[in-house]
Amino acid sequence: MMLICGVENEEMPADDFAKLQADTEEWIKEMDGRGVRLFGNRLHPTDTATTVRTRGGETLLSDGPFAETKEQILGFDLIDCADLEEALEIASRHPCAGIGAIEVRPLWEG
Template sequence: MRYLMLVLSTPDAPAEPVNVPEIEDWVRDTYGTGRAILGDRLRPPADAVGVQVRSGEVVVTDGPFSETKEVIAGFDILDAPDLDEAIRIAAAHPMAHTGAVELRPFWPLELDGDAAAAGSDAEAR
């Protein structure tokens, strides 16, 4: 199963965290084993652009779209056999020690019209 791992910077990060793993080790251990597929850092919220369509008009806003104390600093797409393994991978990430990590399972679209496959996917969730 695939999981989106959101890497969050949080205001309540410990001032002096201890035993924080090195990101290079996490990347080697995760990407090197095929448990991660894609990931990257994200620019700060001030560089974000919000896009909405309202009454047929495209509305673009600069800066952070939502007001929150946590900031999405990056992401990784994990490929893990189950949630327990995804949690183990996420807990080994340095930001789990100094910020936060959120795991979101993928919810694939069933666009081929195969209702039976869609039903079996829903049961697996």
């Protein structure tokens, strides 16, 4: 799983944002063509999140994200790779790696 992280609501010039979108669409097309990208999408802003906790049999709901951090998870891509090396190569080519961070984490098997 690739978690795409960045600073939410960070101002970006319109031309830069359009280039980022075009570059991301090109990355998606390439990874879909390689057959390694299974699914992915952007996420709504953190102010739309609800955090759910269950303690002592009681469900507790909180508006907003689980943690206050400088960077947020902005989106994700589920990829199917031969090994970690291929996953890291794919993540390094994602356009958002140049302005934020891509966290690569394996899924539990089973």
